[in-house]
Amino acid sequence: MKFENDTLAEHKTFDWLRFRQVLIEIEAMAAETENDPNGPVKEFQLLHHCGALKLVLPDHALDFNRTNTPALLQLLNDIGKANLSVGRIFEGHINTLYLIHLYATPKQRHKWFNGVIENGDIFGIWNTQNQNGIQYAETNSQLEIAGSKTFCSGAMLVNKALITGNIKTVERDGWQMAIIDMDRISKDQIDKESWKPLGMKASGSYTVDFSGYQLDDSELLGEPGVYLKQPYFNGGAIRFAAVQLGGAEAIAEYTTNYLKELNRTDDPFQQLRLSCIMSAVMSGRLWLQQAGKYFDSWVNEGNHDEDLIAFANMTRVNMEEICLTVMDNSNRCVGARGLMETGNLGRIFRDLTFYLRQPAPDATRLNVAKFFINNPSAFHE
Numbered sequence: 001m002k003f004e005n006d007t008l009a010e011h012k013t014f015d016w017l018r019f020r021q022v023l024i025e026i027e028a029m030a031a032e033t034e035n036d037p038n039g040p041v042k043e044f045q046l047l048h049h050c051g052a053l054k055l056v057l058p059d060h061a062l063d064f065n066r067t068n069t070p071a072l073l074q075l076l077n078d079i080g081k082a083n084l085s086v087g088r089i090f091e092g093h094i095n096t097l098y099l100i101h102l103y104a105t106p107k108q109r110h111k112w113f114n115g116v117i118e119n120g121d122i123f124g125i126w127n128t129q130n131q132n133g134i135q136y137a138e139t140n141s142q143l144e145i146a147g148s149k150t151f152c153s154g155a156m157l158v159n160k161a162l163i164t165g166n167i168k169t170v171e172r173d174g175w176q177m178a179i180i181d182m183d184r185i186s187k188d189q190i191d192k193e194s195w196k197p198l199g200m201k202a203s204g205s206y207t208v209d210f211s212g213y214q215l216d217d218s219e220l221l222g223e224p225g226v227y228l229k230q231p232y233f234n235g236g237a238i239r240f241a242a243v244q245l246g247g248a249e250a251i252a253e254y255t256t257n258y259l260k261e262l263n264r265t266d267d268p269f270q271q272l273r274l275s276c277i278m279s280a281v282m283s284g285r286l287w288l289q290q291a292g293k294y295f296d297s298w299v300n301e302g303n304h305d306e307d308l309i310a311f312a313n314m315t316r317v318n319m320e321e322i323c324l325t326v327m328d329n330s331n332r333c334v335g336a337r338g339l340m341e342t343g344n345l346g347r348i349f350r351d352l353t354f355y356l357r358q359p360a361p362d363a364t365r366l367n368v369a370k371f372f373i374n375n376p377s378a379f380h381e
């Protein structure tokens, strides 16, 4: 499998060759990791030791303080290509570090960033919940959590979890972020029966019950409501789209190799399908490159929020179509023999099919339509 990142390859503080080797190792372990209930523990040790967990921190290769989004998207794409579940957990880590970068106090930022550098801390971001979602209740000036989160990716290996929930105290009222210490959550509070998905098994996205966790003020991140602040909230969809495209690229590569092995690449029907697959992959890359450039030019400007959100929404829904096109054509290329459960293609099909199901896909498309109804000449440069 090929992995590329021009920005990282040229960066003096990051060992790109070592990282590329790590990606190859992660890919080689993917079949075994799929059925490991502890998830990709070894993979994250490797990512820690090659410096990938801290890449976005100040003075590192993809420092959030600089305009590095295209290279960051490429990095997420590469990790997704190696293993979509590892990509999902890694994206959550990056997303959390970004929210810390945006909203933490200098003291909190120092503590949490230092944990990544010194200790290899892995962050997760868990917002999804059912009816028994998170409440922060105050008794005698002590905050205590009640409730659960669902879809907690990496629950068995994340050690710092950003969760969201309702708070109502004298000082705070609204949807509040907190970063809690998973070492203080007993393993019994992670419901192992809650994660029996079609794909993305290795993401270990279990339901976690946080009830009884005593929260310190220093663990609260930002003011109530900032989690949903735009353009950051919707704009971030380009990151998971980048991971998803990695899965589609892996399918494209495996499909071509499979046809080569069977001497079927001279067949015009197979060539037609490969043409569709590679065109879709290339479209995905172009969406990501442009989305990264727009993100860097607009995110802090304040007067392009709607454009940024619309472009991120389009990137996300187009990536869904692109990945479905790649899977559909690959499926017909390789046929039943190429889709055995234990094969790499079978696993990536399961993972990508499942990972494409992200929140509010219909509403996202409607928002794109509304944006263009109100801004018919948008994106004419």
Ligand SMILES: Cc1cc2nc3c(=O)[nH]c(=O)nc-3n(C[C@H](O)[C@H](O)[C@H](O)COP(=O)(O)OP(=O)(O)OC[C@H]3O[C@@H](n4cnc5c(N)ncnc54)[C@H](O)[C@@H]3O)c2cc1C
Pocket (backbone or CB within 6 Å): 088, 092, 124, 125, 126, 127, 128, 150, 151, 152, 153, 200, 203, 205, 354, 355, 356, 357, 358, 359, 360, 361, 362, 363
């Ligand atoms: C592998 C994986 C890992 C994840 N990890 C995390 C994580 O770490 N942290 C986290 O917070 N979340 C995580 N999630 C959850 C994710 O963010 C979404 O919440 C979830 O995938 C959406 O699930 P759904 O497709 O069942 O949603 P639904 O909202 O049920 O959508 C399903 C369909 O119903 C439609 N629909 C939605 N609402 C309505 C309605 N009212 N009436 C009619 N139709 C409707 C939608 O448009 C869509 O077509 C993860 C998801 C996956 C797949």
